[in-house]
Amino acid sequence: MNRPRRCALLASGFLVAATAATAAPPKLSDAAPFGVRRGEAAEVTLTGTDLGANPRLIAPFPFQVEALPPERSKPEAWAFKIVVPATVAVGAYPIRVQTDDGVSSPLLFAVGQLPQVAEVEENSRFEAPQALAATPVDVEGRVAGNDVDFYKFAGKKGQRIVVDAQCARVGSGIDPSIKLSQATPTRRFMAAADDTPGLLTDARLTTELPEDGDYVVELSDSRYAGGGRPIYRLLIGEIPIADEVYPLGGRAGETDGFELRGGTSAEIRTAVARLVPLPNTAIHPPLFAGANGLDVESLRPLVVSDAPEIREPADPAAAPVRVAAPVVLNGRIDTPGDEDRFVVATKPGAKLKIRVDAGRLGSSLDGVLQVLNAKGAAIANADDQSTPGPMKNGVAVKMIDPDPALTVDVPADVDEITLVLRDLEKRGGVGFPYRIVVEPAAPGFEIALDASESNVPRGGSAVVAVTLDRKGYDGPVTLSVLDPPAGLTFRPGSIAAGQAIGRISLAAAGDAAFAVADLKIVGEAAGPAGPIRRIASRRDVFAQQDYLATNVREREALATAPTLPGLVTLDAPAGPIEAVHGQPATIPVKIARTAGADAAMDLTALTLPAGFTAAVVKVAEKADQAALVVAVGADAALGATTIGFNAKGKFAPGERTIDAPVVALNVVRPIELTLEKPAYEAAPGATVELKGKVVRKGAFKDPVVVKLDGLPAGLKAEPTTVAPEATDFVVKVVADADAKPAEAAAKALAAFQIDKKDYAFPPAPVAFKIVAAQPK
Structure with missing residues (x-):
């Protein structure tokens, strides 16, 4: 048996148990119990798949661990003993499991302070509740489907007790409804709760017991569905809480x-x-x-x-505080019908981002935000908002956020605005605090990680996908990794102007030995007001009801772990590979196989940005090379674009997916048009020759018609055709004999087709001037 091991506060901990290695990263689906009482040893079993390859626990709180006999564990269930120090704050924390084959996605795990009791079936009738020996107590149970659970406890007259059904807060999919009654034949009703203000869909009640005797708590899913992870932690007794x-x-x-x-x-x-x-x-x-x-x-x-924090005046009669962005404003709606005001000094014509944080932080406030000018006229209003949720079929599911947010364009004649916040239903009192975040809204972007973890095979690669949410900046963005650990390298990524899909790839050395690393994926760009730099973040939705996210955790890191070497390794040039509009770009792929890994594979591009397509490539058995062909449409964004691809094949014991390192494509137009001179002069009756070159790219060989547009009155020019084998061209510009002096900014246009459609080639500017005739 391994000896207990201490871990530093807020550091990850590891438990090593010698088990057989597997070839797939671990998946974590549940825990029994769902949490532990701090300061006490508890046996925990984490369930999922592929947990047998030397599992280690990763958690954001300190703990001591002790291995249990090997026969207590198996690949789908890992058992161990844990002690969490009494100094850890009560709450639910995301944990993971790392094995030799990688790291799992997170699962919420509770740290409590009360004695824990597990549900014992059959407790589904009021007449036969599960008896609780003492309170306060923390009961762990499940209400799958239309199940209803009953618990009985002894109470004393005058006790002020709490019954708190923690569900969404611990990552559950149920919408709890609780009811408290006396355990008498009449079942005298005491109190009930469902969707308690400040807890979203969770339920909590507080009541004073009227007499000595037994009481029964009833808990069910209010929808009688019990879907997802239908767990609950039910706190009962004299427990300190705050609204x-x-x-x-x-x-x-x-x-x-x-x-x-x-x-x-x-x-x-x-x-x-x-x-x-x-x-x-x-x-x-x-x-x-x-x-x-x-x-x-x-x-x-x-x-x-990181911003200055300001609180509203303690005196309700005091004038609103005056602030400037960036700032965080803290306040509370103290009485029903109340509204709070803050004055924000600003520059005329500025743009400000304003966000209310309330419901997501446990406030009962359903905020409505109004922005006024100095005369009291409304500039903007905001209520609920729609935010990106988890990815489903490659698309971010939209979630409803009850907290308002908006971007304000300050009018040109306004140098201060007033923020007015109230509750939608004009409620107020205890439980209605809020934060208003005010920031300058410079053009920028946000980056979302498409996954919460990345597992990189030693000697191989793993692709990391991100999605860009552009906030007024539409230019190119480069992606990199900040301070990767020893043994891990990366290929940077490029997101072309207007695109939203981004990729980078990670590569682990054959002897990489780093523990789970929290990688910072950084996006950088040259904005109109200076450099823009953002760190990619991940919004993990641990609980939701339909389109309402009831438990979301955001973190600015990608959990990354090395895994055992793969059976097959793919390699491809970093690029950039020139990709021409209307033509295919070919990416050569090298395939390294271990002994016996001879299966055929399908080579497939990962989701590509608009304008790119790629057919699946069939790779024959034992083949050591292939080529991925990417068709580049005429609408593909110009500039550097990084794409990812992988291979899938049936290798014992099942299908495997192998990532290739990302490849940069440099998208260019089919031709380059250059002019010999930027400006020309012509006297009346004269002929001027405009000379230039058409340089074709890739396989483009079609004729190109060059013509001039926007010439000043008195000048004429016939289009000229540049033959497929030609480069140089001349356009003759003839001035009328009676042409009057004039000048204009003209354009040289190149006309041709791609895929039988006219191609939008940008005009080249050229200045023309008619000069006065010289006297004879």
């Missing part, structure tokens, strides 16, 4: 004071915390002391920013 934490966050590295209101205490409680975000995130786990030696439960993580 509001104010503010909802603060500036990184600063020590701030916080107020906790509502919940199980009639008094306003204060706490102090230094805000240090979890690695690669903008959240700080809350850790506030409560009553009975317990910490306050059910708090969302606090948000950490």
Whole structure:
């Protein structure tokens, strides 16, 4: 048995168990239990697939681990013993499993502070509930389909208890409904909850028990569907909770004071915390002391920013604070019907991004934002928004976000705006805090990682896909990796102007030995106001109801791990390979096979940007080379574009997918048109020869017609045809004998077709001037 191993705070931990290696990265689907009580040893079994190749636990909190006997584990279930220190904040954290074959996607795992009890079936009738020996308690259970669970506990008169169904908060797919009744023949109803304000679809109730006796809690999925991962953690008993934490966050590295209101205490409680975000995130786990030696439960993580943090005045009668972007404004709607105002100084004609963070942070506020000018006239309004969600069939699913956001174009005669925030239904009181983020809206972009992890075979490659969300910048973007670990290299990526699909590839050395690395994928561009630099992020949706994301975690890193060498390795030139509009571009591919890996394969391009297509290439058995042919349409964006491709084949024990390193294509037009001179002069009655060259690209051999447009009155020019074998051309420009002095910015046009359609070739500017006739 391995000895326990300590891990530093906020660092990943590893548990090594000697098991047989597999050839597929691990997949993590569930955990039993779904969480552990901090400070106590617990046995945990993680389930999924391909978990048998030397599994290690990756978590953002410290822990001690101890191996269990090997017979307790198998490839679809890995069992171990874990202790999480009592200093870790209560909440749900994303964990992963790493094996010799890679790292899994994340799964939420809870860290609690209460004694844990597992559901025991049959507890589906009010008359036969599962008895709980004591409270407070944390019950773990499942309500798949139309299941209903009942729990009985003993209560005392005057106890103020909490019944909290944590579902979306721990990554569950159920929409809980809870009900509390007395365990008497009359089943006297006490309280119920469904979709508690501030918890989105989760449910929580607080009530005072009227007398000594037994009580029954009923829990079900309000839709009686119980889909997805139908788990819950049900907290019952005298547990400190707060309906509001104010503010909802603060500036990184600063020590701030916080107020906790509502919940199980009639008094306003204060706490102090230094805000240090979890690695690669903008959240700080809350850790506030409560009553009975317990910490306050059910708090969302606090948000950490880099901008100045301003709070609304404590006196409601005070004038609105005046600020300038960038800034974060913290406030709360204290009374029903209230609205808060902030004045933002700005430059006339500026553009500002304004975002409200409330519902996603656990506030009950359903915000409506209005932007006014100095005279009180509305400039803009915002309510719910639609945001990109998880990828489905290569397309980002749109999710509904109840928090408003907008971009404001400040009018040219306005030097300050007023932000007005209220609740949609004019509610207010405890539980309605918010943050308003105000930033300059310079042209830019955001980058989303299409996956949360990347597994790179030693000696091979893995493609990383990103999606660009352009925010006023439409030019090219280059992709790179910031400070990759030893043993890992990358091929940079290029996203051409107007495109949204981006790729880079990672390559691991044959002896790469780095642990799971949190890679920063960086996009850079030359914007109109200076360099633009963004780090790619990933929005992992752990729970959702239809199109409402109920648990989303965002992190600015790609979890990357080396894997065992693959059976087949693909190689291709980095490029750039010239790709001509209307012509195919050929990418040579080298194939290295290990002994016995002789199967035929299909070579397939990954999703290509608009204007590119590629047919599947059949690679014969034992073949050591192939060629991927990419057709370049006339509408493909000019400039550098990086594409990815892979091969699929049936190798024992099943089908395998092998990534190739990405290849850069440099998309060019079918011809280059150059003029000998940029300007010409002609006297009345004279003839001027405009000379130039047509340089063809690739296989383009069609004739090109060159003509002039926009000549000043008095000049005429007949088009000339440049034959397929010719390069040089001359256009004769004739001035009328009575032509009057004039000048104009003319254009030299090249006309030809691609795929039987006129090609939009950009005109070349050329200046023409008619000069006065010289006296004889």
